[in-house]
Amino acid sequence: MSEQTGAVAIEARAASRFYTMGEATVRAVEDVSFHINRGEFAALLGPSGSGKSTLLNLLAGLDRLTAGSIVVAGRDLSTMDSEALARYRRLTVGMIFQSFNLVPTMTLADNIELPLRFAETARAGRRDRVMELLTNVGLSHRAGHKPTELSGGEQQRAAIARALANNPSVLLADEPTGNLDSRNGQEVMTLLRDLNQKMGVTVLMVTHDPSLAERYARKSLHMADGRLVSTVEAAQ
Ligand SMILES: Nc1ncnc2c1ncn2[C@@H]1O[C@H](COP(=O)(O)OP(=O)(O)O)[C@@H](O)[C@H]1O
Ligand SMILES: [Mg+2]
Secondary structure (H helix, E strand, O other): OOOOOOOEEEEEEEEEEEEEEOOEEEEEEEEEEEEEEOOOEEEEEOOOOOOHHHHHHHHOOOOOOOEEEEEEOOEEHHHOOHHHHHHHHHHOEEEEEOOOOOOOOOOHHHHHHHHHHHOOOOHHHHHHHHHHHHHHOOOHHHOOOOHHHOOHHHHHHHHHHHHOOOOOOEEEEEOOOOOOOHHHHHHHHHHHHHHHHHHOOEEEEEOOOHHHHHHHOOEEEEEEOOEEEEEEEOOO
């Protein structure tokens, strides 16, 4: 992986994100502290509206803390300027979403090449890297297809390949199987587990399905009303 920064991949210390809505304050994430070790597969659980996506967006550098700090791969996000944060989003973390978020007008190969272009990877090596990434997720035969020509499971696998393009040390997944039937969902979960085990990428997955967390995650963080209410570690 790109960073070697000790045993802890993600650390949140009293992390809070409040939104001001007119007179009201929405405490989306409040005073959350936890850590996730390097190479771990962790789940973030909680009912709708409990703050899971807000927390994941903070970890992804897509949103800013109101208070507290978050350190990922040795980098303290709360002290980064917007340029450093953009670089962090490009290189240190990969993110996947419930709705895949592939560009519909582009082929899979072009979708996966995008983050390489943004990171200004030399053009000469890009196509080989794209094919390697597609092969890793079992989609090398689909390189020239558009997202709509693929099943939901295939689209999510392509989104995973795109998220891993710049070799991030952490993969953040927001309800990655939320739009998939059980067979496609299982395929995506198996892929995430394989990538975690074979490549050592740290995975933090949001889900509201406790059975998924039980099957795949070693550590489960449970949120309610913006707060972390319990942390459960499975026996190894
Ligand atoms: N940009 C925003 N502005 C105002 N309130 C928000 C914003 N984003 C999320 N919230 C509120 O924060 C709370 C947590 O939302 P969210 O993190 O999306 O929960 P979850 O992902 O667990 O369903 C909710 O009450 C939601 O309405
Ligand atoms: Mg959410």
